[in-house]
Amino acid sequence: MKVLVIGGTGNISRRIVTALLKRNHQVTIFNRGQHPDSPPAEVRVILGDRKQRDDFEQKMKAETFDTVIDMISFNTEDAASAIRAFEGRIQHFIQCSTVMTYGPPFPRNGINVTEADSLNGSSAYGLGKIAADNLLLKSYRENDFPTTILKPSYTYGSGINVHRQVGGDGSWIDRLRKGKPILSAGDGLNLFQFLSSHDAGEGFAEVIGRTECLGQIYNIVHPQPRTWNQWHQAVAEAIGVEAEIVSVAQETLVAIAPERFKGLAGNFGHTQVFDGQKLAQVIPEFQPKTPLVESLAENVEWMDQRNLIPNSDEDRLEDMIIATVRKLQNQI
Numbered sequence: 001m002k003v004l005v006i007g008g009t010g011n012i013s014r015r016i017v018t019a020l021l022k023r024n025h026q027v028t029i030f031n032r033g034q035h036p037d038s039p040p041a042e043v044r045v046i047l048g049d050r051k052q053r054d055d056f057e058q059k060m061k062a063e064t065f066d067t068v069i070d071m072i073s074f075n076t077e078d079a080a081s082a083i084r085a086f087e088g089r090i091q092h093f094i095q096c097s098t099v100m101t102y103g104p105p106f107p108r109n110g111i112n113v114t115e116a117d118s119l120n121g122s123s124a125y126g127l128g129k130i131a132a133d134n135l136l137l138k139s140y141r142e143n144d145f146p147t148t149i150l151k152p153s154y155t156y157g158s159g160i161n162v163h164r165q166v167g168g169d170g171s172w173i174d175r176l177r178k179g180k181p182i183l184s185a186g187d188g189l190n191l192f193q194f195l196s197s198h199d200a201g202e203g204f205a206e207v208i209g210r211t212e213c214l215g216q217i218y219n220i221v222h223p224q225p226r227t228w229n230q231w232h233q234a235v236a237e238a239i240g241v242e243a244e245i246v247s248v249a250q251e252t253l254v255a256i257a258p259e260r261f262k263g264l265a266g267n268f269g270h271t272q273v274f275d276g277q278k279l280a281q282v283i284p285e286f287q288p289k290t291p292l293v294e295s296l297a298e299n300v301e302w303m304d305q306r307n308l309i310p311n312s313d314e315d316r317l318e319d320m321i322i323a324t325v326r327k328l329q330n331q332i
């Protein structure tokens, strides 16, 4: 099949490309050529910026594809442009959406959220995705635009920093390496779903060409949720240390440094478990099996190669919070 991936060199999209090539698809990617990680040699690259609507649509109309996977569609303008570019000319269009369309706050208190649950994107990101997804589904209903919406949960891999509960900057890896304690928000027992980009790539590649998936929305998640404590320990194991975790109430952290810990008030401060049964029923082949610790080691190595692990000694806030909490505990 001739498959176009819009994006193609990023965290998830490069693994989609790998999975497509493994299945002998003919792969083209469209991006600006700015990403530091280059694509495999057998991939055809069309350079351009999808935000330059006329140029993007003209370039796409000059091509023929069976399937398009859109990895960088974030709002109605992106979706409308994709519809103009591909309407009547492809068999399958896969939109990469996100579980952030459900919340926060999440339905069912974030336990086993299904595709039928209400949408409640409270961030600009979530709201933009909802609007893009809705336009594509409307276009499917009214004009047969052959849409499938996939909603990955948090997806780690070479292409982004390994996130932790209290933030996304890479210095926590340096803290672990230096034997420093790390913060968790609350008891660290909130559940989260961590999907490897390798597994996400396999899932996207399995969906293409499945006519039963047209007009459908699927969560694409790891079936086994983990606590943040388990995640932090797995990352520590990947770099060969044990994590010393210090709990501080989430509200306290946000009150101390609202900007720094803003992720806790949004995405990362809630239990989030999404039901992956709908996708598993239609595509039993999708079985996330990438080994956690090894793939985290690969992710950390990627961060090292790109100097994305800052010196934690240059940032004293975490040490100050931990020292204060310990002092208070000792005094009491």
Ligand SMILES: NC(=O)c1ccc[n+]([C@@H]2O[C@H](COP(=O)([O-])OP(=O)(O)OC[C@H]3O[C@@H](n4cnc5c(N)ncnc54)[C@H](OP(=O)(O)O)[C@@H]3O)[C@@H](O)[C@H]2O)c1
Pocket (backbone or CB within 6 Å): 006, 007, 008, 009, 010, 011, 012, 013, 014, 030, 031, 032, 033, 034, 035, 048, 049, 050, 051, 070, 071, 072, 073, 096, 097, 098, 099, 151, 152, 153, 154, 155, 156, 159, 160
């Ligand atoms: N990671 C997660 O936890 C997660 C979870 C749920 C959903 N998602 C979704 O996953 C998607 C991101 O996929 P990814 O991980 O492959 O992305 P990524 O790592 O952010 O990489 C972005 C890709 O898109 C290209 N690109 C960016 N802006 C572009 C533009 N204006 N025109 C053309 N190409 C452009 C980049 O190449 P150039 O820079 O060279 O153009 C690169 O290939 C998003 O839709 C996001 O909402 C991610």
